[in-house]
Amino acid sequence: MSSNISKLDFLLTHEEQGGVAFKNVIRKREIISLLDLTEESTIPEIAQSLNISVPTTTAIVTELLEDGIIEDCGKIDSIAGRPASHYGLVSEACYFIGMDVRDTYINIGLLDFKKNLTLSELEIPFHLENTAESLEQLIVILQKFINHPQVGNKTILSICISLTGRINIDNGYSYSFFHFDEEPLAKHIENRIGIKVFLENDSRAMAYGEFHKGVVKNEKNVLFVNIDYGLGLGILIDGKVYYGKSGFSGEFGHIPLFSNEMICHCGKKGCLETEASGRALLRMFGEAVKSGSVTGIVSASSELNTVTVHDIIKGAQQEDVLSIELISKIGYHLGRGLAVLVNLLNPELIILGGALTNTGDYLYLTTKIALNKYSLSLVNSDSKLSISKLKEKAGIVGAALIARNRILSFY
Amino acid sequence: MSSNISKLDFLLTHEEQGGVAFKNVIRKREIISLLDLTEESTIPEIAQSLNISVPTTTAIVTELLEDGIIEDCGKIDSIAGRPASHYGLVSEACYFIGMDVRDTYINIGLLDFKKNLTLSELEIPFHLENTAESLEQLIVILQKFINHPQVGNKTILSICISLTGRINIDNGYSYSFFHFDEEPLAKHIENRIGIKVFLENDSRAMAYGEFHKGVVKNEKNVLFVNIDYGLGLGILIDGKVYYGKSGFSGEFGHIPLFSNEMICHCGKKGCLETEASGRALLRMFGEAVKSGSVTGIVSASSELNTVTVHDIIKGAQQEDVLSIELISKIGYHLGRGLAVLVNLLNPELIILGGALTNTGDYLYLTTKIALNKYSLSLVNSDSKLSISKLKEKAGIVGAALIARNRILSFY
DNA sequence: CTAAATTAGTAAAATATTTTATTAAATAAG
């Protein structure tokens, strides 16, 4: 880590103090928040937005310039009068790491101060198990990334690790994995690495990435549906990620939408996930083959237990008719689920992400048909339906953004 | 209106200005907001919360005292040292009117600065029709209330009218009723009455009342279900009412939860409202009587078309077995709907309101059973289920609070 | 091409706010 971290100290402390020194810290943060939003602003613009006088604004901006946190981006487009200097954040001022922990691999990436993903390593082999060895492996991968020649010399302000299962984002506990200690998992890794660590749930991290660096423009009420092996949901309300009382919001896969007699892995029956997920796709595929449907993916029903969701998706891409039919069916059920969301939440935008969206229109079109059919048209006409833009990078981008935004305290 | 409105002028103007005079207005508003939240606070507490020094705080508090907006509530409970004076809002400083417009009557009430409902008139005869005469009737009722001896001499800062149908709360347009003019309905009434007027959707107004003056204590993520002739929902997220993109959120009655072949009045089929609403109760009652069920409410099936939801509720209260059975059935379906909400939103509290909640445990118990059965127990164990506290006054309290809070700009 | 108009930024004066020190009012300890 470089030595200029002292200049950024005020970003790392969150104590509430009185006095004018602290007031200045607040205003520095406010200016950074504003520049984060506007990309570039002039001193008069900042003064007006923040209700501070121009001389005071100039003084704080000068300090931030000296700290190397913001820079003069030159004078541009003045309609009349003396042109104002535009100021913006300095990309290289500090960096953040996002780590996306999956079942069989890890994705990891480096985000700069201006939210550019400057480095990423995808599909680093890893096996997620609830053991100390697995955790050790994770920490080694993280440490190795930090020691990377393109990372080692940079100021890393924080790290966010996205994990599946129950996570308490406030105290950094993970309840589903690596819960060996009294000490929160985040704290444990933090002590080993020496950099502030946050945790987040995987679906929510993906949603967060998509909300801030994906298809979302200015929408403030957005839903991100993660249709993979399971079915997850991230909810953005009023520009902020919605967690619910204990961070359990978005159990979209387990809303009781069907009267089928299918027992879901959650123990209940009739869950949407029993008809709209990779898991459902796999089950339907098995049933179809056993009852004699023809497919190019397996030749005998004995090979069935080696088939993966990925195989069926690939099958659809290669025109396998059974795969296409089943994926369309999944899409239809998903669309009915989305109708529930639309009627309840009247969102501006719904984003479809996760592996099953790689099948293009086969999933999308039936989803859209069912959504139109089952939702109130007045409400539905308000909502756009899009496909994820960040794809497999949604997790690392989301995690790194969470790391960044938690430090800069815009949640 | 009394002449001291000039002292409250700063509450009525929402212009963004620079300079220290405006800064002071912001701080006055902040102190009022704080006292609204805490009921009473000392100068040191205010200074700390707002990050202002004690002398400055004293100066602003003194001004507010002179304005008659806040008052000294005396010195209390000091553990050691000189006891601090506690300051609180003055109930009589200003007032707000809430008007709840229903199909066949109007409720109207007066709320003081400290959120006490000081006067209310319930079930004033009125017939809601989309005609100029009906609107005129509404304005007459409102004007009459303002001229009431207990109202006339008071400073009314604003009025909120709660109406059924589509409402744009920002510009004050009502699209379903009284949409005769270019001018927004709110503006039209405002010009006639001479007091600032806001509009709100009826279900949302009820929810708002319950959130702020009902069973809600410190919960920030709350759902209010209005089970009356129809089925409505108000959503409180992060302490604020959630509207969705165009104010259409909460169409809970029309989520496609059933595979029945029942056409809903919205045009779709399978809507929750076809199985869980007063309308559904009435339909089921008719079907049951026609197929020979015995009930104390009607003696012949020819009398069926005069039966109202109210009759069936009264029947249940008087131990009519058919009524009780049907209401329990409605409760069960409602519970399955609530399970969807719980799984998606992980709320702290769900409040049941509307006429059907007057049947006590007949509805409540089956609702709770179905909710437990169909929701994820981990998520559900977080959520309390309560019955509305404000009952028939929820509408006027909610509307008056909206009038108040829009002026004080805490949304 | 010059002067007027417009907007940015700076210096000095005026004002406001915070700090520090002090006084006031209460409780707890000896």
Place this chain on the structure above:
DNA sequence: CTTATTTAATAAAATATTTTACTAATTTAG
């Protein structure tokens, strides 16, 4: 019952911020 301790509130001094007036840099109109 007196003194030390704690907390609130005020006064005066120190500091910070805003205002006002002015200078700088550019565009537009004539």
